[in-house]
Amino acid sequence: MAWGKGGFKSCDSLLTKVENDDPLLKELVILPIKTFGSPELERLSDILSSGKNTHLTSIFASGHAVTPDALYKLSQAMASPGGKHIKCLSIGDEQMGDEGVEALCRGLAHVNGGFLEWLDLSSKNLTSTSSLC
Numbered sequence: 001m002a003w004g005k006g007g008f009k010s011c012d013s014l015l016t017k018v019e020n021d022d023p024l025l026k027e028l029v030i031l032p033i034k035t036f037g038s039p040e041l042e043r044l045s046d047i048l049s050s051g052k053n054t055h056l057t058s059i060f061a062s063g064h065a066v067t068p069d070a071l072y073k074l075s076q077a078m079a080s081p082g083g084k085h086i087k088c089l090s091i092g093d094e095q096m097g098d099e100g101v102e103a104l105c106r107g108l109a110h111v112n113g114g115f116l117e118w119l120d121l122s123s124k125n126l127t128s129t130s131s132l133c
Contacts, residue, residue: 009035019047023055027088032063038070041091045073051082058088062120065093068103075107079114090120097125 011034017025028044030036041061047053071092077083092100101121108114 009033011036011040015040015043015047018044018053018056021052021054026055027058027060028056030061030064034064036061036064036066038065038067041066041070042073045070045077048074048077048083048086049080051080053082053085055085057085059086060088060090061092062090062123063093064091065095066091066100068100071096071100072103072107075104077107078116079108079111084115087115088118089116092124094123094125098127100124101126 011030014025014028014030018028044059074091078086078089091104101124108116
């Protein structure tokens, strides 16, 4: 779903579809023209942690600025039983850097990456000192 209720830039209708476990929504693709920041990522994390999602398997939200705290919350949600369906993840923007990647990995470390099969960290401004997942 590319467009929905709640305004041109809002992701509210997409997040509501995830919350309602829409069986047609298997890949969440949030283009850079949409507003998707830390509050939206935290809402998505809460939905995943709740166990409501059983259909969504991929999250593509590259190009959106999110805080390390929001990334850590997402990784905790993905490590929870409710996050087991998420197999593919592309998140963050060029300002994510080492700190953001480390926050994301910290939540997944105790489950050895969980069920994640594919992670896109391209264009995240990583340095050679980054300790990756």
